[in-house]
Amino acid sequence: MSETPLSRPARVRRFARRHPALATTLGAVTAAAAIAVGVPLAEAATGDPVPANAIRAAGFAEQSGARTENTGDAGGGKNVGWLADGDWLRYDGVDLGPAGTLATSVRVAAAYRDRTGTVEVHTGSATGPLVGSLPVTSTGGWQAWQTRTTAGTSPGGRQDVFLVIRSPQPNDFVNINWFAFAAGGSAAPRTASAPAPASSGTGPSPTASVPAASTPPAAPAGWLDVDPAAWQAQLAAFDATAVQPAPAGKGRNPEFNATCAFSHAKPDDPIVFPGLAGASHRHSFVGNDRTDASTTFDDLMRFTASSCAPVEDHSAYWVPTLSVDGKAVEPDQFIVYYGSLMADTTKTVPMPNGLRMVQGDAKRQQPTPVGAVNQFYCAGGPQDGAGRSADGNFPICSGGTVHFTLRFPDCWDGKHLDSPNHKDHVTFGQNNTCPASHPVRIPAVTFSIAYPTAGGADMKLSSGLASSMHGDAFFAWETAAMNQRVKNCVIQAVACRTNGGF
16 A cells, blocks of 8 residues: 555645436435535446546545555545544535435445444534444455445535544554445445455446355455475575684674665655555665565565675665755665664574565654654754754754664564565564564664755655654575674674674
């Protein structure tokens, strides 16, 4: 799912075209009464028919927590994703028709059976009159679309409409593609059962009566299993790697590093939006020079030109692009440290090749004043800067430059190279050990990022506020080089140079 900047007011889009309703819009609801203002839908495609009066969810005027991605649903275009409790979307000047009964249909997709909630439809504000509330349960995947319909009471006329997301749990749980209204609706609330995958083109009509699925989906989409044979072979090679004793007097600091420079920038993210060129906010990439939306592990190992040393590291690393006073500022030094924070470093093993991790949260849009944790800081001069950016979230440095440090989890579940949210397969160790759910100790990765700027009044990330800073890592090392560094540097608790030497 795509990651557009969160909680950033979009330019107000006002829609003035009225679309006639189709007889299939809401089944029992009279089609002639279905009137709404929307945005044109793309010609196309697969799955269920798209109502002629549908309002595209991605056409919001303003939002909090919304991100868009290319959709696999009928009609093409983009859907809104990664919606969680408290997120909202605003649509201006929607014509609800005459006051009275109103049927509301919302096109949703949800992957997790244990993450439920509702989509509330309000007018006037996010806490204004409620005209509909639609329950959300798993549809079987993030692109397994279903149409949910409910009836409520409308004030009528043109209204600013808010879709407000509610859930008893804090995680992302629903995507929305479109919604539609029909005045005078009398249909009881109903839910379309799970359709066939959109790519089949055989999904049921939103008005069809579909029996409930006989069995729930086995697991949410997005888990990428490790190849057990490849992982065992990697571990066997690691076990066979002899430690090269460190010289006497080397201090206890278990780490090795890749020292990188800026490579290129693209609106791509091969972890979050694989194969979807241009679907992401802009990222600043270091490491493998060929990284783009379609990059795979095999690509990283095949195309090995890199902005990182050592040459044995073919990994790709990226973060949202920083801009200062309207100009992109790319890192001039980007060091990736691999180490251990455990008291006993001897149980650390290399991470499996092909592991993906995302740390930080592009959806986090909160102030980061002086003293906030996980904030940008100044290296040289006062750490909190001599002043702050206009929004108070970034330091303006005096005698130094802007830096950021980002630490990744160091415990792996031993089963998956990736997970649906790109986080659940890894976690942070506690009390000098890893939990039973994630028993494999892997090197603790830390990004240390230096920007060639002292900052300025207008500072922002391509993902939004400073608090949305996050990093992605797609690991691809020559096995022997990684093995030797873990043995020499982490197991022995000795700081190694970039070339792996002492």
